[in-house]
Each structure stands twice: as C-alpha cells, then as structure tokens.
Amino acid sequence: MSYKPELTGRWWLKHGHFKRYMLREATVIPLVFLLCSLLAGVFSLQDVERFSQWQAYMAHPLVIIGHTVALGAALYHAATFFVLFPRVMPIRIANYTLPARLMVAGQWAAVLAVALLCLWLVTGGRV
Amino acid sequence: MTQPRTCYVDISRYDPERGDQYPTMQRVQVPYDDSTSVLDVLQYVKEQVDSSLSYRWSCRMAICGSCGVMVNGIPKLGCKDFVRDYVAHKGVGRDHAANDAPALTIEPLAHFTGERDLVVNMDEFLTHLEAVKPYIIDPASRPNNPSAATHSQTPAQLARYQQFANCINCGLCYAACPQFGLNPEFVGPAAIALAHRYNLDSRDHGKHERMQVLNTHDGVWSCTFVGFCSDVCPKGVDPAAAVNQGKVESAKSMLIQLFKGSSIGDSRS
Numbered sequence A: 001m002s003y004k005p006e007l008t009g010r011w012w013l014k015h016g017h018f019k020r021y022m023l024r025e026a027t028v029i030p031l032v033f034l035l036c037s038l039l040a041g042v043f044s045l046q047d048v049e050r051f052s053q054w055q056a057y058m059a060h061p062l063v064i065i066g067h068t069v070a071l072g073a074a075l076y077h078a079a080t081f082f083v084l085f086p087r088v089m090p091i092r093i094a095n096y097t098l099p100a101r102l103m104v105a106g107q108w109a110a111v112l113a114v115a116l117l118c119l120w121l122v123t124g125g126r127v
Numbered sequence B: 001m002t003q004p005r006t007c008y009v010d011i012s013r014y015d016p017e018r019g020d021q022y023p024t025m026q027r028v029q030v031p032y033d034d035s036t037s038v039l040d041v042l043q044y045v046k047e048q049v050d051s052s053l054s055y056r057w058s059c060r061m062a063i064c065g066s067c068g069v070m071v072n073g074i075p076k077l078g079c080k081d082f083v084r085d086y087v088a089h090k091g092v093g094r095d096h097a098a099n100d101a102p103a104l105t106i107e108p109l110a111h112f113t114g115e116r117d118l119v120v121n122m123d124e125f126l127t128h129l130e131a132v133k134p135y136i137i138d139p140a141s142r143p144n145n146p147s148a149a150t151h152s153q154t155p156a157q158l159a160r161y162q163q164f165a166n167c168i169n170c171g172l173c174y175a176a177c178p179q180f181g182l183n184p185e186f187v188g189p190a191a192i193a194l195a196h197r198y199n200l201d202s203r204d205h206g207k208h209e210r211m212q213v214l215n216t217h218d219g220v221w222s223c224t225f226v227g228f229c230s231d232v233c234p235k236g237v238d239p240a241a242a243v244n245q246g247k248v249e250s251a252k253s254m255l256i257q258l259f260k261g262s263s264i265g266d267s268r269s
C-alpha cells in the first residue's frame, strides 16, 4: 500500500519560484497583442483610408497601454532569458570559459545596438 | 543554565499497516539550538516522542543523499537544513512554543509515491537513472581486450564535466520539477545531468546510446526550464543547465540522424 499525491492544475501557485516562472511564460500574451497590431498595420498599407484608421487605432490610449505592457514583458523575458543563456550555451575557448556576466552584458549591448539602429531608421537618420 | 528553546514542527505521518489512506500531520514540540538540523529534529522525535516514525538517513553530512524531505514545501536535505533558519525570520531567540504555530512542516519528497511517513518509493528515479547508462562506455576497454590502454585525462578534460559529476542522487530536483510531477515518464533532471556528465567525458564513447533516450519527448524535450531543480540542488550541479545543454545536443543529433536518413524514434523499448 502506498499513496501517490496528484499534482493539480494549480501547482504553480505553491510558491514564488513557480509564480515567477509562470509570469515569464505569460509574457507571450501582451507580445501576441503587439504582433497582431503590427500585422494589422501591414495589411492596412493596402489603401490610404485603412492606414489612417490604423494610425488612429495605434494612438488610442488603451492600445498604447497594451503596447507599453508588451515592452515591459519583452524586457522582463529578455532579462530572465539572458541569464539562462550562458548556462545553456557556455562558451569555451581552449581552457577558458567566458564568464557568465560578460555574456549577459554582451546580450544587453546587442539589444542597445538594435534599439539605436531602429531609432536611427525611424527618424530617417536624423539622430 | 538557560532553558533550551523549543518550537513546534508538523510531521507528515502515514502508515498503511495502520490502515491509513492518506497522510496526516502530527504536531510535536522539539528543543533546538543553533546547530539543530531537520534530521536532528526527526531523530529527537523518534527517540523521545514516537519511535514509530520512519525516515531515511545515513551520512548526516550531505553525501549519501538519502535524507531528502520537503521542509515548508521546499525540497531539502534534512541534514543540511537548520531549524535556526526557519525560526530566525519569526524573531530570533523567541520561544516559539509560546504560540503553537509550527515553525517547520516536514513532508516526504513531492512527486514520489509515499510508502510510510517520510519514506518515498524512489524506483521511478532509479529506472530513469539506469536508462541513461550512467557509466563509461568504451568498447575498446572490455576486460578481455589485452590491448586496452589505460584512460588518462587532463585537468581541462575533467573540468568539462566535473560540475555534473557532483550529483549525490538525492532526488530533490525531481521533487522540485513540476514536469516530473505531471509526467513521471520524464527522465528528469538528475538522470539527464548524469547522461550529460558521461557524454562530456573524454573517455566515453556511449553518447549515441544515451541520445536515443534524451532525444525523445520524455527526454530533454519535456523540460520547460522552470529551473527550480537547480535552485534546490544541494551540490550545485545545476541540472537545469545540463538538461538545456542536452537540448542543444539533442537538436544536433536529430539533425545528423535526419541527414543520415535513419529514424529518430524511441529505441528504449
């Protein structure tokens, strides 16, 4: 005789570590919202009227809030993902292992570079 | 002489021979000082309160890996976990017997089948360990091969896998892993860490055999990188890193098999 404790669907409420994990997984929801907005933008390029409708949609306060949440979610996901990266793909050159801190810093530097490039593109090279 | 401090602990009790269907909690008052471990608490209870209490232990120094229990819901080695750390945040030096809220709740390791009190059945874990062939596989070094050379290894070659070789098979990582809790067929953190340890060993030639197990859905791909296994590991093995390095290896090995045209199926059966 023995007993087997069953895990219920609410297992992730048991403690902080699991809740933070679920938060990381949930970052996909606001990102899907952002993606849909962007896709709608692409389709609206077909005619001028639809494009101006899309612009009005993008300027709606609720949509701006949603996209700000998406930015926060993306940064949170990146922060958690970047620290995992050196553990999953440690870089070894001969007998030397690249320190994890350096790899994390490198990834943030890449984020910064891409952000600056985008800024430069949208401002038409004026910054 | 000052009176010893005491606190309350709740211990999960389950005795099928007494006809128990499910575990129940037993509250006991125990003395403690700064050096009292959770295992000391259990030993006090067995010797002074209730000799029928069952739990596993041996080395008392975090080496044998047999004393794993859940303490306040977190997998811990009883001999490496101290009462002082639980009472401390409720007010150092205060006598906790004054209010009988338990400072500690001690339960058997989660996700395993309970056999009696704090003793669980580790068979599932051992089956997974066996499945990954956690030993050096080298066809050239069979005993009847007179030309077999001795294995030498440089410190650099050792450094590649040493971290993953520190596992003491305590099973705490399985009690921390919700994927194992939901699907006991999942090979799980420690077994995959051990497979990875041998795959990284310069003396080993068994990687292909182990990848057959790791490549399956119940192998590395059941892991969603919750990462709690690495937090609870008492030996700093970082099994989550091993599992996810295993995903990279698995992706490579599946690609190679794809190009070779052989099937990627489960060869365990």
Ligand code: SF4
Residues within 6 Å of the ligand: B166, B167, B168, B169, B170, B171, B172, B173, B174, B189, B190, B193, B229, B232, B233, B234, B235, B236, B237, B238, B239
């Ligand atoms: S990996 Fe760590 S937690 Fe898991 S069995 Fe080994 S020593 Fe225990």
Ligand code: FES
Residues within 6 Å of the ligand: B057, B058, B059, B060, B061, B062, B063, B064, B065, B066, B067, B068, B077, B078, B079, B080
């Ligand atoms: S008694 Fe051996 S690890 Fe705790």
